[in-house]
Amino acid sequence: MSFSNKIKEIGAQAVQALWQQTVDLNDIHVNETKPEFDGEYTLVTFNLAKIARKKPAEIAEELGKHIVDTHSKVFTSYNVINGFLNLSLTDSLLLEFGKEKSLDTAVCNDNNTSGKIMVEFSSPNTNKPLHFGHLRNNFLGDSVSKIYKAYGYDVCKANLINDRGIHICKSMIAWQKEANNETPQSTNTKGDHFVGKYYVKFNDLYKAEMKELVDKGVSEKDAERQAPIFLEAQEMLRKWEAGDEETVSLWKKMNGWVYEGFESTYDRLGISFDRYYYESDTYLLGKKEVDEGLEKKVFFKKEDGSVWITIKEDPLDEKLVLRSDGTSVYITQDIGTAQLKFEQEQMQKSVYVIGDEQIYHMKVLKFILEKLGKEHAAGVHHLSYGMVELPHGKMKSREGTVVDADDMIDDMLAIAQKNTEELGKVDGFTPEELTQLYRTIGLGALKFYLLRVDPKKKMIFNPEESIDFHGFTGPFVQYTHARLSSILRKADDFSAEMDTALNIEERKMLTELEKFSSIIEQAAIEYSPALICNYVYHIAKSMNSFLNSQHILTAEADSKKALRIAIAKITKKTIAEGLSLLGIHAPERM
RNA sequence: GGUUCCAUAGCUCAGCUGGAUAGAGCAUCAGAUUUCUAAUCUGACGGUCACAGGUUCGAAUCCUGUUGGGAUCACCA
Numbered sequence: 039m040s041f042s043n044k045i046k047e048i049g050a051q052a053v054q055a056l057w058q059q060t061v062d063l064n065d066i067h068v069n070e071t072k073p074e075f076d077g078e079y080t081l082v083t084f085n086l087a088k089i090a091r092k093k094p095a096e097i098a099e100e101l102g103k104h105i106v107d108t109h110s111k112v113f114t115s116y117n118v119i120n121g122f123l124n125l126s127l128t129d130s131l132l133l134e135f136g137k138e139k140s141l142d143t144a145v146c147n148d149n150n151t152s153g154k155i156m157v158e159f160s161s162p163n164t165n166k167p168l169h170f171g172h173l174r175n176n177f178l179g180d181s182v183s184k185i186y187k188a189y190g191y192d193v194c195k196a197n198l199i200n201d202r203g204i205h206i207c208k209s210m211i212a213w214q215k216e217a218n219n220e221t222p223q224s225t226n227t228k229g230d231h232f233v234g235k236y237y238v239k240f241n242d243l244y245k246a247e248m249k250e251l252v253d254k255g256v257s258e259k260d261a262e263r264q265a266p267i268f269l270e271a272q273e274m275l276r277k278w279e280a281g282d283e284e285t286v287s288l289w290k291k292m293n294g295w296v297y298e299g300f301e302s303t304y305d306r307l308g309i310s311f312d313r314y315y316y317e318s319d320t321y322l323l324g325k326k327e328v329d330e331g332l333e334k335k336v337f338f339k340k341e342d343g344s345v346w347i348t349i350k351e352d353p354l355d356e357k358l359v360l361r362s363d364g365t366s367v368y369i370t371q372d373i374g375t376a377q378l379k380f381e382q383e384q385m386q387k388s389v390y391v392i393g394d395e396q397i398y399h400m401k402v403l404k405f406i407l408e409k410l411g412k413e414h415a416a417g418v419h420h421l422s423y424g425m426v427e428l429p430h431g432k433m434k435s436r437e438g439t440v441v442d443a444d445d446m447i448d449d450m451l452a453i454a455q456k457n458t459e460e461l462g463k464v465d466g467f468t469p470e471e472l473t474q475l476y477r478t479i480g481l482g483a484l485k486f487y488l489l490r491v492d493p494k495k496k497m498i499f500n501p502e503e504s505i506d507f508h509g510f511t512g513p514f515v516q517y518t519h520a521r522l523s524s525i526l527r528k529a530d531d532f533s534a535e536m537d538t539a540l541n542i543e544e545r546k547m548l549t550e551l552e553k554f555s556s557i558i559e560q561a562a563i564e565y566s567p568a569l570i571c572n573y574v575y576h577i578a579k580s581m582n583s584f585l586n587s588q589h590i591l592t593a594e595a596d597s598k599k600a601l602r603i604a605i606a607k608i609t610k611k612t613i614a615e616g617l618s619l620l621g622i623h624a625p626e627r628m
Numbered sequence: 629g630g631u632u633c634c635a636u637a638g639c640u641c642a643g644c645u646g647g648a649u650a651g652a653g654c655a656u657c658a659g660a661u662u663u664c665u666a667a668u669c670u671g672a673c674g675g676u677c678a679c680a681g682g683u684u685c686g687a688a689u690c691c692u693g694u695u696g697g698g699a700u701c702a703c704c705a
Binding site: 082204575582586 | 630641700
């Protein structure tokens with residue numbers, strides 16, 4: 039149990055003993071003590087005033103005395119300031135923690151909540167390559183998966199490929215019209231970029247046709263629907279759903295190109311999945327669910343044959359679940375996918391990492407699943423995140439105004455290389471190790487940059503300003519890890535009893551390090567890798583400061599040396615494990 | 629218009645279920661290296677927490693309203 043929870047329990051027991059009142063653990067407020075006061079943890083007593091019917095200062099005084107008297111192994115002393123009860127932990131408690139965690143095992147192993155969770159993320163469209171915004175999705179999903187695993191869950195990472203629909207047909211049409219049978223191989227282009235090029239091309243053609251119609255006096259809205267190339271795309275979707283051989287084989291060919299491109303990007307990012315779902319498989323399941331829902335009167339059919347659900351009566355809000363021509367829409371396949379997922383994994387929680395522009399869509403999906411009486415509906419959670427925007431506005435693949443993910447990665451690796459070379463830190467590495475190091479640092483900077491911001495906030499990325507390597511960044515944390523590794527290598531296998539009086543710096547480090555597992559718990563509950571970023575940075579910063587004033591290898595006594603080596607070891611492990619929850623590697627040297 | 633999210637230092641962001649004098653990084657300025665990795669450390673400068681009310685011992689945090697910005701409300705995905 040974490041120190042903080044332990045103190046809450048002790049506090050509650052003390053209230054019981056002193057005033058014969060039962061308090062909920064949530065009503066015992068325990069904070070970190072502000073640095074200007076003595077102590078590590080502070081118990082807030084204002085809200086206990088009613089229970090104890092005394093002034094806060096008196097409560098704090100009595101509680102402090104009682105707590106320190108009855109738990110002398112945990113607390114050494116207390117002080118009361120303005121009604122705040124500051125408690126100091128005993129050296130022995132901190133030393134015990136230090137001894138236990140400096141053993142050669144993982145630092146975090148005491149979260150063992152059981153349960154199964156599926157995290158769906160990435161979920162790309164097969165008509166365009168990944169851009170910078172998608173990276174946020176991928177990193178978030180990957181990190182949340184890792185956090186839940188550390189939290190004690192059985193995790194299944196899922197990728198739902200949007201491999202069907204009108205947008206795919208658009209790339210196919212443009213390719214048929216313009217490509218003269220050229221392929222990624224013949225043009226030496228990465229498959230996803232190759233196909234993305236034709237998606238952009240379709241929109242160029244589409245726009246030109248629309249303009250022509252508008253010039254003839256057709257309204258813009260009608261022009262959108264009447265443009266011949268748009269009608270062709272619609273026709274192609276019908277053919278595809280009907281199983282037309284030629285269409286399906288073209289579709290397979292072009293999707294194949296895209297998958298190759300995606301795989302290479304995932305590989306570079308160090309991201310993998312346990313299950314892949316394809317909408318081309320699940321949309322039929324969705325139709326089946328819609329049929330069943332019709333029987334159960336959850337849905338209703340309009341005269342033209344389209345199928346709807348009523349979300350709200352007043353004001354009327356209806357949602358289409360099946361088109362009048364019998365083809366499925368986005369939500370149809372989502373209903374099917376949700377069912378398939380649950381049949382396969384029987385998970386309690388199902389997280390969807392999807393941009394916040396789909397909040398309404400996900401609400402509707404959950405609503406429909408509930409109406410259909412699906413037991414897994416309750417576990418559905420939409421982890422939404424804000425758009426990544428450029429200083430000039432949004433990225434739009436249709437218009438080609440995007441920061442491409444592959445280009446971004448290349449840039450980061452180049453910057454990592456440049457910085458390393460400028461600092462003259464390339465000696466002693468083989469060329470292969472250097473390539474690996476640049477990848478570690480470059481990707482570390484990129485992932486940290488995108489994960490450190492609260493997911494629900496939109497973020498602005500200025501491509502003109504490169505991502506920093508100083509301060510609150512991935513490389514800063516990685517550097518601290520490398521620094522500690524270096525010191526620990528020099529420490530060899532030094533061992534000695536570490537029982538010694540702790541100074542304030544040592545107490546501070548150990549107290550901070552102890553919070554790791556509760557940070558993981560909180561990050562899991564809030565689905566927020568940003569909390570891990572903050573914590574891991576905080577630890578790294580404290581450690582660098584610690585190293586500035588506390589000598590490790592030349593400590594004044596063997597016991598001190600042993601203690602500080604232990605602190606260095608725990609910090610190193612905490613950083614490495616924390617970074618790994620973000621999908622970031624911690625280098626031994628950099 | 630309905631729904632919903634956001635607004636904190638010049639910039640990018642923390643601030644947990646309300647707690648002590650609102651914190652980091654970047655930028656600017658001034659320092660620290662014969663010493664375990666200076667991709668580091670120490671300090672200075674920088675704030676009407678969008679605005680106005682309310683709740684209470686106590687509000688950046690909760691409630692209401694206002695302003696500004698984003699998203700969404702399709703037989704698109």
